[in-house]
Amino acid sequence: MTEAKTLYEKIWDAHVVDQRDDGTALIYIDRHLVHEVTSPQAFEGLRKAGRKVRRPDLTLAVPDHNLPTTARIDADGNKIPIADPQSAAQLEALEANAPAFGIKYIGASDKEQGIVHVIGPEQAFTLPGTTLVCGDSHTAAHGALGALAFGIGTSEVEHVLATQTLQLSRSKSMEIRVEGLLGPGISPKDLILHIIGVIGTAGGTGHVIEYRGEVFEQMSIEGRLTVSNMSIEGGARAGLIAPDEKTFAYLKGRPMAPKGADWDAAVAYWKTLPTDNDARFDKSVTIQAADVAPTVTWGTSPEDVVPVTGHVPAPESFADASKRDAARKSLDYMGLTSGQAMGDVPVENIFIGSCTNSRIEDLRAAAQVLDGRKKADGVKWAIVVPGSGLVKAQAEAEGLDKIFTDSGFEWREPGCSACLGMNPDKVPPGERCASTSNRNFVGRQGPGARTHLMSPAMAAAAAVTGKLTDVRELIG
Amino acid sequence: MKPVRSVEGRAIPFGQKNVDTDVIIAAEWLKTISRDGLGKGAFESIRAQEGNVFDDPEYAGASILIAGDNFGCGSSREHAAWALDDMGIKAIIAPSFSDIFSSNAFKNGLLAIALPQEAIDRLMEVAKTDPVTIDMESMSVTTPFQDRFTFEMDPFRQQCLMDGLDEIDLTMAKSDAIEAHENRVDSAQSWHKPIAA
Ligand code: SF4
Numbered sequence: 001m002t003e004a005k006t007l008y009e010k011i012w013d014a015h016v017v018d019q020r021d022d023g024t025a026l027i028y029i030d031r032h033l034v035h036e037v038t039s040p041q042a043f044e045g046l047r048k049a050g051r052k053v054r055r056p057d058l059t060l061a062v063p064d065h066n067l068p069t070t071a072r073i074d075a076d077g078n079k080i081p082i083a084d085p086q087s088a089a090q091l092e093a094l095e096a097n098a099p100a101f102g103i104k105y106i107g108a109s110d111k112e113q114g115i116v117h118v119i120g121p122e123q124a125f126t127l128p129g130t131t132l133v134c135g136d137s138h139t140a141a142h143g144a145l146g147a148l149a150f151g152i153g154t155s156e157v158e159h160v161l162a163t164q165t166l167q168l169s170r171s172k173s174m175e176i177r178v179e180g181l182l183g184p185g186i187s188p189k190d191l192i193l194h195i196i197g198v199i200g201t202a203g204g205t206g207h208v209i210e211y212r213g214e215v216f217e218q219m220s221i222e223g224r225l226t227v228s229n230m231s232i233e234g235g236a237r238a239g240l241i242a243p244d245e246k247t248f249a250y251l252k253g254r255p256m257a258p259k260g261a262d263w264d265a266a267v268a269y270w271k272t273l274p275t276d277n278d279a280r281f282d283k284s285v286t287i288q289a290a291d292v293a294p295t296v297t298w299g300t301s302p303e304d305v306v307p308v309t310g311h312v313p314a315p316e317s318f319a320d321a322s323k324r325d326a327a328r329k330s331l332d333y334m335g336l337t338s339g340q341a342m343g344d345v346p347v348e349n350i351f352i353g354s355c356t357n358s359r360i361e362d363l364r365a366a367a368q369v370l371d372g373r374k375k376a377d378g379v380k381w382a383i384v385v386p387g388s389g390l391v392k393a394q395a396e397a398e399g400l401d402k403i404f405t406d407s408g409f410e411w412r413e414p415g416c417s418a419c420l421g422m423n424p425d426k427v428p429p430g431e432r433c434a435s436t437s438n439r440n441f442v443g444r445q446g447p448g449a450r451t452h453l454m455s456p457a458m459a460a461a462a463a464v465t466g467k468l469t470d471v472r473e474l475i476g
Numbered sequence: 477m478k479p480v481r482s483v484e485g486r487a488i489p490f491g492q493k494n495v496d497t498d499v500i501i502a503a504e505w506l507k508t509i510s511r512d513g514l515g516k517g518a519f520e521s522i523r524a525q526e527g528n529v530f531d532d533p534e535y536a537g538a539s540i541l542i543a544g545d546n547f548g549c550g551s552s553r554e555h556a557a558w559a560l561d562d563m564g565i566k567a568i569i570a571p572s573f574s575d576i577f578s579s580n581a582f583k584n585g586l587l588a589i590a591l592p593q594e595a596i597d598r599l600m601e602v603a604k605t606d607p608v609t610i611d612m613e614s615m616s617v618t619t620p621f622q623d624r625f626t627f628e629m630d631p632f633r634q635q636c637l638m639d640g641l642d643e644i645d646l647t648m649a650k651s652d653a654i655e656a657h658e659n660r661v662d663s664a665q666s667w668h669k670p671i672a673a
Binding site for chain 2 (some may be wrong): 015017020022024026028030031037038040041046049051054057058060066084086087089092093104124125127130135136137149151152153154155156158159162163164165167169171201205206229232235237255256257258259262264265266280301323324326340420421422429439441443444447
């Protein structure tokens with residue numbers, strides 16, 4: 001009998017090119033997504049050393065982080081220039097580097113353009129059992145399809161471009177087992193925020209997390225992507241969910257998916273991937289789904305979560321001295337006082353988007369809450385940024401854009417937008433944002449911006465009432 | 477890469493926990509297409525506060541940074557390592573580092589040294605007045621007061637740092653093994669290549 005293995009171990013073992021005695025291995029990389037921010041220095045390095053890209057056919061480039069989300073083409077069909085000269089230079093660098101190195105490039109005005117982590121699955125560039133990297137930590141998202149996917153730094157981007165491999169040490173394996181099912185009105189985002197609250201932002205450091213339990217089996221691929229996306233917020237470089245019939249149905253017929261006999265062979269292989277029954281994890285955490293409420297963050301770390309029905313915690317309530325100190329600083333930055341009801345916190349800005357929550361299901365969930373309602377007067381800025389051109393087209397075909405604009409939201413072009421303060425979409429200093437993104441770090445959405453993370457339905461509910469709100473009161 | 481055999485100098489007693497890479501270098505600074513010049517943007521939000529350690533003349537020219545648990549968490553931006561390097565930091569000592577940050581640090585010849593919290597507490601004290609020395613051969617951190625803390629590092633990383641080896645060159649020397657893997661996959665799993673859409 002062969003030894004029982006986890007999904008992670010199976011993928012790892014199938015990609016070892018060279019094993020070293022010290023336990024590290026040279027791992028083959030099957031898929032590489034490249035965007036404008038973390039690649040220019042890597043291409044520059046290749047150029048200086050006179051190196052080529054080893055497998056341009058396994059590499060896909062797309063701009064997302066820097067791209068303004070306002071109209072890109074004017075009424076006459078001409079490209080609208082980008083105002084910020086540095087952003088423009090970075091985007092031009094990718095546009096020039098991709099063809100120069102023979103890499104397929106999806107351009108700013110192509111209908112497939114979008115956030116790297118949205119278009120990978122959407123194009124079926126991401127496949128189960130493959131290794132996938134990108135110079136962005138939310139690459140963990142692709143693990144939702146059963147791919148071993150993780151973020152890398154620019155030197156590693158250069159290394160993968162040149163050699164199609166990475167020198168890695170094997171991670172430990174961690175199981176997050178969720179028992180039971182989510183209650184009505186509770187979304188995958190609430191679940192992952194709750195999980196991070198339980199394990200902490202360093203809970204998964206050195207580990208690859210596999211999410212297990214019926215809740216994930218029943219969850220759509222979009223929901224799984226939301227969960228796996230935030231694995232990095234729990235400290236894990238990668239997250240994984242076993243591929244199943246839902247995964248296959250999602251991928252079948254997508255542009256880069258295998259076809260015909262290849263498809264059948266692929267599915268047969270993918271079915272061998274799930275963790276064997278007696279395989280062991282190095283660490284295991286059990287979460288009760290019934291404990292998960294609509295969840296929001298109160299502080300400046302994704303582990304600072306609380307049910308929206310709860311209160312801002314008191315810094316003194318934390319056992320650890322440095323956590324008490326961090327909580328005090330967080331509350332000061334966030335302009336909150338301990339004991340304040342979360343449901344009383346007013347918000348002036350709403351951001352629905354990012355690679356965590358900008359897929360079609362996310363937009364449907366938000367639109368369902370907004371349908372026939374208007375944003376509150378106190379909400380100054382509310383935007384919806386679809387994750388890709390294809391999501392945008394689908395949403396428009398379903399009339400969702402109309403629901404959003406009728407309720408007072410702006411309907412934007414795809415990109416990272418207000419998830420990070422590097423393009424024009426920023427939250428003003430001192431103002432709050434109900435955001436469906438993944439990081440509430442100090443200054444993440446712009447200098448001085450105060451971020452509250454939550455699900456798309458919850459962000460929509462906050463737009464309607466002008467304060468953090470339990471969405472179940474609106475859709476009850 | 478330049479070989480790093482030892483680092484000796486003043487250390488900034490920063491000590492903060494969970495320092496994310498957005499704090500080390502904010503997104504606004506990521507629009508560059510170069511690796512240089514990011515030191516000016518390092519720890520911008522902290523430097524905006526009066527009396528911060530980074531602008532304390534006592535630590536001008538420091539080459540070591542002492543931090544709390546989970547240093548470099550969050551975004552994978554290698555700009556964080558470049559910014560530290562550009563501000564003259566050659567080593568960071570903390571109880572733990574995020575996986576991506578320690579890898580990025582290593583690729584830039586920056587030492588990310590993990591020591592237990594007690595050692596950190598002691599070094600934070602020493603740093604206020606005296607220099608700290610890191611020796612890569614013996615993998616130890618010492619102070620002028622006979623403190624000696626040993627750390628661990630994967631031997632491959634240790635060697636690469638001490639010899640200043642270029643990792644891409646090392647991997648390219650294994651191109652036969654890489655090609656063998658590609659051939660194996662091409663013949664056994666023809667579905668594996670993305671279809672050029
Ligand atoms: S949406 Fe945000 S988290 Fe996702 S890739 Fe873009 S910047 Fe990174």
